[in-house]
Amino acid sequence: MARDFLPGFAMILVQLGFAGMNIISKLAMDSGMNPFVMVAYRQIFATIVIIPFAFFWERNTRPRITGAILFQIFLCSIFGATLNQCFYFLGLKYTTPTIACALNNLLPAVTFVMAVPFGIETVGIERKAGQAKVLGTILCVGGAMLMSFYKGSLIDIGESSIHWRYAENMRERNSSNENNTFLGPLLVVASCIAWAGWFILQAKLSKTFTAPYTSSALMCFMASIQCGVIGVCFERNISEWSLGSDIRLIASVYAGVVGSALAFCLMSWCIQRRGPLYVSMFSPFLLVIVAVVGWALLDEKVYVGTAVGSVLIVVGLYAVLWGKEKEMNQISSVDEIDLEGEEHEEKYDLELQVPVYSNGDIIQNAS
Template identity: 65%
Template sequence: MLDDFMPLVANVLLQVGYAGMNITSKLALESGMKPLVLVAYRQIFATIAIAPLAFFLERKTRPKITMPILFQIFLCSMTGATANQVFYFVGLNYTTATVACALNNVLPAATFVLAAIFRQEAMGIKKASGVAKVLGTLICVGGAMLLSFYHGHIVGMGESKVHWNYADRMSSNDSSGGTTGSNSFLGPFLVMASAVAWAIWFIIQGQTSKNFPAPYTCTTIMCFMASIECTIIGIFSEHKPSAWSLSSPMRLIASLYAGIICNAVAFCVMSWCIQKRGPLYVSVFSPLLLVIVAILSWALLREKLYVGTVAGSFLIVGGLYAVLWGKDKEVKQIKGGERGEGKVEATKAGGVDNDDLELQLQPPLKGSQLGG
């Protein structure tokens, strides 16, 4: 029961962490921080944070690091760290946090397609579990689009009692012609490109986790490689030393938060979850980020909640549970098949009567696939 529950809790907490990153990073960009500089600092702080854990927790259990393993980790750094984060933060600089979160929800669909192509996920459309995964993914993405691009009437929830003076000042500066611009094509395009890069990372990481089951060491090497890659890109883009200054508190907070929480912690947890439940299970939680961002934006930034927001949130949660149900049912069917094969082998060895075996292999008549 605990093994089924912990991946669910871990993925929900990850989305809470990513929601905080979207808010702090957007405020840092509005204060004048360059997105490529933020990405470079994120990788550097992530490497510093995760390296001690990798050394102390896996020094006795760490498998041998071979050249093929290093090449796989290099591919992970190029896709899941460098390409994903460079595209996302540059895109975030040219659009709003809500649109960025919404368009990032092409991730489950892209991951499902790629996982099916590389045979890490079975389509299984002739089974209820496969239909639930396909429809659930489509419902999640549809709900995300509805939440972002349709407003409708304002939901009467009143105003938040929480007031963040710094956010109020940044919002005021932005509304009066702030530091960041907008591009209705470039921003969304880059965010979608980041989602595709992240989906590729899920596929590569799924194989890397099997070949090198040491998530802390893998994450440390990946972040170290990405820090070199992103720093080189950042230096070519921003030559002035002032652009790399962390004297502003929001720049420092955004860099530390993104590096420690959303890189060091997040990549370790996601690697562990991929190893336990597969890439699709992890990626499908990303639509929850929109719901959390909507709540935090209302509470901290005093944004209004609309009918489209509420309706989209219900669709996202409904699609999420559909995919979880399908994935859980599929896992139990696989485990049941393995147990059935074991009983058949035991029957051949011990001479159990076929009628008795048929009774043993009957599935239970009731029981929730989600609740265990």
């Protein structure tokens, strides 16, 4: 029973880590840090952290790394690390964490649509499981859109007593910075498409290369080179690469260790066991967590749109998970029936052949 809850618990930890990364990274970029520089440092720190786990935990079980495997990991690094994170952090710079997290909830719908042509997911609209997945995806996207575009009246839930004064001062210092209401959301949507592509590629990779720590280490290493080249192209001032500021150092290390190393390993492990849709459907929790943390630490207000959207997201999440779980149970039941049928057929053939062919006396013993 505990093993059934482990993937869900792991994905909740991932979303908690992402929530902290969104807030800290936004503060670092408000302090003037280039988003491409942050992404490059994120991959470097992630590679350093993952390599020891990959070496010691998988050195005896690691499958042979072929050229085809390296190419698949290279594609995963482009979509899952470089494009996804560059688009997201650049979009986060030009918008708010709440809007970025809200638009990020398009990921389940994009993943579901992209996974169907590859045969990784099936619609099965005639079954309850398929109906639950489709309805849950619609509810999740609808809740995210509601939180993004409908504010509503203020919900008076009091004030938090644990405000983060540093964050408040940073916001006041950069209050003159204008958000690009078109470019920011557009880049976040682009990051969702890239991330959904990584889910599909990772699902294919996990079937042929069952070493998630090794694949994550290689992916982050390749992404370090890719993001480093992009960072140098957009930021050639050496002083801007300095991590002398506390918030820049904390944001880079946190993003690398928690946002990449821990997150990629846990997500790869969950994809291998439950599939890409299961992993992507936990992304709505990020929006709820950011809303709660924003109220507690940053004194952000809670509105009707936020509350109703959060409810829709959670309901939709569990609808899809229920449908996915029911679908997996049905597949397991069919496999068990087929296996029992093969065993019965093999046993029947043996019983038939022994009296017929023993001692070569076929005619007499056949009767």
